[in-house]
Amino acid sequence: MQHPAFEEVTFHPKHEDERTFKQKVIKTTIILSIITVIELGFGLLMHFLHMPDDFKRLMIKGIVVILSLAKAFYIVAVFMHLGDEIRNMIMTIVVPLMLFIWFIIGFIADGNSYKNLRNKYDKHFKESTDPHKYEQKANTHQIKPGGKN
Amino acid sequence: MSTQTTTESYKGHKTNWWSGGKSPFNLEYGKVMMWYFLMSDAFTFGAFLISYGSIRFSQNFWPDPNVVFNAFPGAGHADLPLAFVSVMTFILIISSVTMVLAVHAGHNHDKKGVIKWLIWTIIGGLAFLSCQAWEWHHLITGEHIVFANGKLEAIGQTMAGNPWGQLVHDNTLLTNALNATPHDALVKIVQSHDHSHSLEELAKMTDTQLRGMVNVADMHIREKGPIAFGGYFYGITGFHGFHVFSGVVINIIMLLMAQKDVFEKRGHYLMIEKAGLYWHFVDLVWVFVFLCFYLI
Numbered sequence: 001m002q003h004p005a006f007e008e009v010t011f012h013p014k015h016e017d018e019r020t021f022k023q024k025v026i027k028t029t030i031i032l033s034i035i036t037v038i039e040l041g042f043g044l045l046m047h048f049l050h051m052p053d054d055f056k057r058l059m060i061k062g063i064v065v066i067l068s069l070a071k072a073f074y075i076v077a078v079f080m081h082l083g084d085e086i087r088n089m090i091m092t093i094v095v096p097l098m099l100f101i102w103f104i105i106g107f108i109a110d111g112n113s114y115k116n117l118r119n120k121y122d123k124h125f126k127e128s129t130d131p132h133k134y135e136q137k138a139n140t141h142q143i144k145p146g147g148k149n
Numbered sequence: 150m151s152t153q154t155t156t157e158s159y160k161g162h163k164t165n166w167w168s169g170g171k172s173p174f175n176l177e178y179g180k181v182m183m184w185y186f187l188m189s190d191a192f193t194f195g196a197f198l199i200s201y202g203s204i205r206f207s208q209n210f211w212p213d214p215n216v217v218f219n220a221f222p223g224a225g226h227a228d229l230p231l232a233f234v235s236v237m238t239f240i241l242i243i244s245s246v247t248m249v250l251a252v253h254a255g256h257n258h259d260k261k262g263v264i265k266w267l268i269w270t271i272i273g274g275l276a277f278l279s280c281q282a283w284e285w286h287h288l289i290t291g292e293h294i295v296f297a298n299g300k301l302e303a304i305g306q307t308m309a310g311n312p313w314g315q316l317v318h319d320n321t322l323l324t325n326a327l328n329a330t331p332h333d334a335l336v337k338i339v340q341s342h343d344h345s346h347s348l349e350e351l352a353k354m355t356d357t358q359l360r361g362m363v364n365v366a367d368m369h370i371r372e373k374g375p376i377a378f379g380g381y382f383y384g385i386t387g388f389h390g391f392h393v394f395s396g397v398v399i400n401i402i403m404l405l406m407a408q409k410d411v412f413e414k415r416g417h418y419l420m421i422e423k424a425g426l427y428w429h430f431v432d433l434v435w436v437f438v439f440l441c442f443y444l445i
Contacts, residue, residue, distance in 0.1 A: 085174065
């Protein structure tokens with residue numbers, strides 16, 4: 001289709017017919033919905049299995065993050081048509097976003113290090129916020145024959 | 150077609166994208182600028198969410214989203230974790246699809262189609278905003294009983310505190326706290342689970358009577374949660390809600406312009422595309438807000 005407003009712009013070189021367009025939109029909608037349902041499933045799984053804050057839970061959270069990135073890819077590439085733009089345009093958007101890699105790692109690590117330092121030097125912080133403090137108290141009330149407690 | 154002949158003549162001159170006379174990105178100015186605005190907006194949202202992550206990683210305990218977001222309109226006190234927010238997510242996905250269809254109708258110069266799909270998109274946006282208003286209202290006014298400073302009190306989720314701390318398993322601690330709780334708080338606590346008495350009746354009762362109506366062992370009493378939780382939640386979902394609101398306003402303006410044949414006279418519906426980009430970005434941001442606050 002020609003571009004009526006600006007002749008230096010050759011509008012949408014890959015023009016598709018009505019049927020392929022509809023199929024693409026329906027396919028993307030289904031993909032986004034299925035990914036969302038899977039994410040919700042993982043969220044509820046962590047809740048109802050009473051999973052402790054361990055490696056397994058972290059793995060599930062990692063999978064959910066990857067699924068969200070997949071959703072973001074489909075929204076940007078198909079709904080926002082960035083996938084149909086020319087390569088240089090895609091790069092001027094995607095390359096600056098690489099800053100997020102440092103941004104996320106750096107600041108999360110900073111928060112984590114602050115927690116470790118406080119736990120080491122601030123005993124009140126450690127004791128008052130310890131996620132297991134009531135469980136430990138409950139355990140010490142029980143009589144454990146042969147136990148060190 | 151004029152465009153084709155122009156391209157042909159450029160080929161004849163052995164020019165490339167950057168030799169002038171052509172748009173190097175093959176996009177018109179407004180759309181390129183919309184993309185760069187959205188990129189900068191992505192960094193704003195990213196900074197907010199990363200700041201939230203940083204604070205969250207600096208805490209030993211953080212509220213469980215399944216505990217915080219378990220209410221559904223009309224379902225009373227039923228425990229339905231993530232149900233309402235999934236409705237909100239689907240509303241936004243569907244309104245994104247209707248926006249794609251509006252943009253596509255614009256490509257085909259189909260004025261009726263543009264108007265029809267824009268109206269559906271606006272309805273989707275308003276539905277999302279209404280859901281968010283209900284959610285905020287429920288979180289602020291829905292009071293839960295917390296154990297704080299050796300006493301019990303009923304609080305909602307605000308910037309000053311929230312009731313999403315750790316479950317207190319120690320019943321002697323809770324019984325002592327109940328005995329130290331003043332009259333006003335006792336009335337609120339009894340009222341939160343006993344609906345057979347009116348507020349006036351409860352207010353007239355003595356503290357001993359009120360305490361007799363409370364069983365701390367099966368009330369799932371929590372401590373106060375990390376203070377930062379409320380501020381980050383309202384700040385970030387509010388900033389996103391503000392984007393949804395401005396998106397709805399932009400879409401209404403597009404609708405009025407389409408109805409007044411502004412785009413017909415202009416010869417193209419490119420403005421709808423730019424509004425569409427903004428609307429999809431709002432959906433895109435929600436993917437990450439949903440991820441950071443509700444899922445992980």
